Amino acid sequence: MPDSSITPNALLPGISNPLALLRKLEWRVRNAVETTLGGIYRSAFRGRGMEFDQVVRYEFGDDIRDIDWNVTARLGEPYRKKFVEEREVTLIVVFEDTPSLQFGSAGISKREALLELAGLVMLLGAVNRDRVGVIHATPRGYTLREPVRGRGPIMHAAAELFGQPAPDITDGAVSEILHPGAQATATAIPWRLLSRSAPKHSIMIWLGDFAPRPAPDGWPVFQRRYQTMGFRIDDPWERELPAGEAFAAYDPVSGRLVNIGGTSAERAAHARWREARDTAWRSLFPDQFSRLHVGTDDNRLDALVRFFHRRMAAR
Numbered sequence: 001m002p003d004s005s006i007t008p009n010a011l012l013p014g015i016s017n018p019l020a021l022l023r024k025l026e027w028r029v030r031n032a033v034e035t036t037l038g039g040i041y042r043s044a045f046r047g048r049g050m051e052f053d054q055v056v057r058y059e060f061g062d063d064i065r066d067i068d069w070n071v072t073a074r075l076g077e078p079y080r081k082k083f084v085e086e087r088e089v090t091l092i093v094v095f096e097d098t099p100s101l102q103f104g105s106a107g108i109s110k111r112e113a114l115l116e117l118a119g120l121v122m123l124l125g126a127v128n129r130d131r132v133g134v135i136h137a138t139p140r141g142y143t144l145r146e147p148v149r150g151r152g153p154i155m156h157a158a159a160e161l162f163g164q165p166a167p168d169i170t171d172g173a174v175s176e177i178l179h180p181g182a183q184a185t186a187t188a189i190p191w192r193l194l195s196r197s198a199p200k201h202s203i204m205i206w207l208g209d210f211a212p213r214p215a216p217d218g219w220p221v222f223q224r225r226y227q228t229m230g231f232r233i234d235d236p237w238e239r240e241l242p243a244g245e246a247f248a249a250y251d252p253v254s255g256r257l258v259n260i261g262g263t264s265a266e267r268a269a270h271a272r273w274r275e276a277r278d279t280a281w282r283s284l285f286p287d288q289f290s291r292l293h294v295g296t297d298d299n300r301l302d303a304l305v306r307f308f309h310r311r312m313a314a315r
Contacts, residue, residue: 018162022119022155028301029123036305056082089130090147090199092226093118096187096208097138099167102252104296105237109252110209111166113296114233118207119158120301121231126154133198134158137189138167144190147198169255191216200225207231212273212280219284230285232293239295241270289314 055071058078066080095118101111118134125132132154133147143164145157187208195218198204204226222228236242237249246261260266285291289311294303 018159019155021162022123022158025116025119026123026126026155029120029127032301032305033124033127037308054082055079089125089128090202091121091125091130091132092147092194092198092202092204093122093132093134093161094189094194094204094206094208095134095136095161096189096206097136097164097167098187098209098211099139099169099252100209100211101233102166102169103235103250105235105242105249106297108296110233110235110296113294113300114207114231115162117231117233117294117300117304118161120304121205121207122154122158122161124304126151132157134161135189135194136161136164137187139187140167142188142190144193169252189216191218191222195222195225198226201227203227203229205229205231209233210277210281210284212276215284228285228290230281230291232281232291234293234295236295236297238274241267 055068056079058067058072058080062080066082068079068081071079095114097111101114102109104110104112122132122134129149131147131149134145134157136143145160148154148157194204204222206228208230210230210232216222241260241262243262246259248257248259250256251258281291281293292303292307294300
């Protein structure tokens with residue numbers, strides 16, 4: 001009878017030395033920027049400024065409307081105009097850490113995969129010389145790291161996020177994965193503080209489980225002020241319950257084994273929960289190019305690169 005091998009305190013491989021792990025992720029990010037991503041990351045976010053700054057070498061993914069054809073003809077390779085608006089971007093990473101993220105059907109928990117995705121996003125910001133801030137929110141409170149610039153400070157902010165303990169299963173939460181229809185766990189994301197502290201037009205990437213629930217107060221105003229995106233991790237069992245005999249799975253929220261028989265009633269309830277979750281997800285992020293969901297069995301960096309390619313193509 002199979003069961004989940006992920007325990008409540010499961011951590012990323014190498015988390016005992018988060019800086020070493022982040023250096024490995026950084027190598028992958030730099031390789032992606034140099035080979036497949038290029039200028040697409042910057043172009044996917046930054047708008048066309050009004051004040052001319054300088055002429056820079058054109059990179060794949062940059063807006064072709066900005067090409068300076070006179071300089072290009074004179075130097076024999078493409079150059080583009082750079083505007084003042086592009087000088088700096090503030091990226092805010094909001095990591096919503098709920099007990100349900102500690103579920104994993106095989107080998108890796110959703111929390112591990114989501115932490116890796118958050119680290120990749122922060123390192124992309126470091127490589128592209130952006131200011132990066134991070135909020136780690138749990139049912140018991142939050143920690144805020146103000147936006148910083150530079151490889152070292154951003155690496156340390158990411159290492160601090162990786163070192164945060166997972167929420168305790170006694171926090172009064174209820175299972176969303178194995179108990180479809182249960183109420184979502186509230187986390188202490190300081191939306192009002194964010195709306196006052198982050199510069200206008202900042203990029204806010206919200207990473208979490210996104211169980212069905214109402215949108216935060218003032219969410220439409222927040223979306224008008226910032227570029228908002230949602231990143232979600234899905235376990236294969238969330239997409240479809242496994243077929244076959246009954247089995248037991250570990251529920252990290254209740255702290256017990258749950259028997260799943262695969263009956264038609266269970267599968268119907270699971271389908272209703274999945275539809276409710278996806279509906280709430282689309283309601284929070286109506287623009288399909290502002291939301292990314294990745295499986296625990298997917299390559300997170302590849303998924304991130306595809307996301308930026310799709311976003312750039314849509315623009």
